[in-house]
Amino acid sequence: MADTGGDNGPGKKAADKMFSLKKWNAVAMWSWDVECDTCAICRVQVMDACLRCQAENKQEDCVVVWGECNHSFHNCCMSLWVKQNNRCPLCQQEWVVQRIGK
Amino acid sequence: MITLSKKLKQAKEGKPVEIAHSPDKRASIRDKLLVKEVQEMESNLPPTCKVTFDDPDKLHQFNITIAPDEGFWHGGTFDFDVDVPEDYNILPPRVQCNTRIWHPNIAENGDICLSLLRETSLDATGWSPTRTLKDVVWGLNALFYELCDFDDPLNLEAAEHWLRDKESFQEKVTSYIERYAKR
Numbered sequence: 001m002a003d004t005g006g007d008n009g010p011g012k013k014a015a016d017k018m019f020s021l022k023k024w025n026a027v028a029m030w031s032w033d034v035e036c037d038t039c040a041i042c043r044v045q046v047m048d049a050c051l052r053c054q055a056e057n058k059q060e061d062c063v064v065v066w067g068e069c070n071h072s073f074h075n076c077c078m079s080l081w082v083k084q085n086n087r088c089p090l091c092q093q094e095w096v097v098q099r100i101g102k
Numbered sequence: 103m104i105t106l107s108k109k110l111k112q113a114k115e116g117k118p119v120e121i122a123h124s125p126d127k128r129a130s131i132r133d134k135l136l137v138k139e140v141q142e143m144e145s146n147l148p149p150t151c152k153v154t155f156d157d158p159d160k161l162h163q164f165n166i167t168i169a170p171d172e173g174f175w176h177g178g179t180f181d182f183d184v185d186v187p188e189d190y191n192i193l194p195p196r197v198q199c200n201t202r203i204w205h206p207n208i209a210e211n212g213d214i215c216l217s218l219l220r221e222t223s224l225d226a227t228g229w230s231p232t233r234t235l236k237d238v239v240w241g242l243n244a245l246f247y248e249l250c251d252f253d254d255p256l257n258l259e260a261a262e263h264w265l266r267d268k269e270s271f272q273e274k275v276t277s278y279i280e281r282y283a284k285r
């Protein structure tokens with residue numbers, strides 16, 4: 001079991017463990033980013049207000065942020081996440097803001 | 103007291119009564135996410151896993167049992183508590199193993215070393231808000247299969263035991279199962 005390599009095929013061992021799972025349901029795993037207009041953090045369309053702003057009735061203030069990687073999120077959602085880890089949750093690149101707007 | 107009377111006053115004056123950033127409100131974000139995620143998790147469970155909710159109104163606290171169908175831990179039933187913090191999904195769920203186990207990635211006190219549950223991580227394997235409860239269950243289940251990692255152990259003694267003598271490792275695993283993990 002620990003001797004990886006066997007069923008995962010050659011060259012996979014060095015790869016990120018998360019993605020070498022043979023029992024992982026890979027089809028459904030990325031269901032959230034199939035639709036690229038959906039904020040991967042709160043899972044609401046980026047053109048609509050995020051879950052937090054909807055709950056607090058602040059729809060007007062909710063804007064979209066694009067990263068250099070071209071992924072977009074609600075600015076509210078992303079600013080919470082970058083405090084935790086300054087990476088794009090979708091592509092794992094370091095997060096650099098490209099623009100903020102609607 | 104002051105806040106309440108102020109709010110009542112505001113309400114009378116027709117201003118919206120709003121309790122910004124109250125714990126309830128933050129929790130409701132988590133709970134909204136959980137409504138979908140619990141459903142997704144339950145309809146995609148590994149055949150070796152069972153999920154139970156003590157209180158159906160608290161989607162953030164549940165229990166997972168895993169009964170591996172092959173490998174070192176076959177024959178045991180292992181019990182995990184999942185607690186989803188208020189700041190989910192910025193923070194990952196907290197998971198503890200309630201069954202004493204001899205495993206390289208689960209300490210005897212129940213702490214678990216699973217990369218996707220790691221709050222901060224320097225690489226891409228840690229927690230990310232794109233992950234959901236389904237990924238957590240599959241990740242835990244994989245600790246009994248391909249994610250079982252003897253090279254980066256939490257229970258160093260168990261990992262060394264396996265390295266030294268696989269047969270004796272299996273014996274100790276089995277004796278722990280007999281004592282602690284029989285259902």
Ligand SMILES: [Zn+2]
Nearest residue numbers: 039042074077
């Ligand atoms: Zn969002």
Ligand SMILES: [Zn+2]
Nearest residue numbers: 050053062076
């Ligand atoms: Zn917002």
Ligand SMILES: [Zn+2]
Nearest residue numbers: 069071088091
């Ligand atoms: Zn990205």
